[in-house]
Amino acid sequence: MTPEIEEETTVSARGGVTIPSLVRDQLGIEEGDKLRWHLDDDDDLQIEVVHQREGVFDDIEPIDMGETNAVDAKEEFGIE
Known part of the structure; x- marks a missing residue:
């Protein structure tokens, strides 16, 4: 318990x-x-902490996936 x-x-x-x-x-x-910050009609104040996730992927090694052709990807997967 807190x-x-x-x-x-x-x-x-x-x-x-x-x-x-x-x-x-x-x-x-x-x-x-x-x-x-949340202020309701009764003037009750609530404060929510929004933790930022910067650097969460810093320890992950990049993977070389080669070149991607955007036109081919759009035609194959319908990516807009």
């Missing part, structure tokens, strides 16, 4: 806030991740 965390931050003049380190660590928030 421990309850209660933190308070201050909004800067430009509207920015710092996410407390306990919250970042608990949710695995890293540089480049995004926050999606």
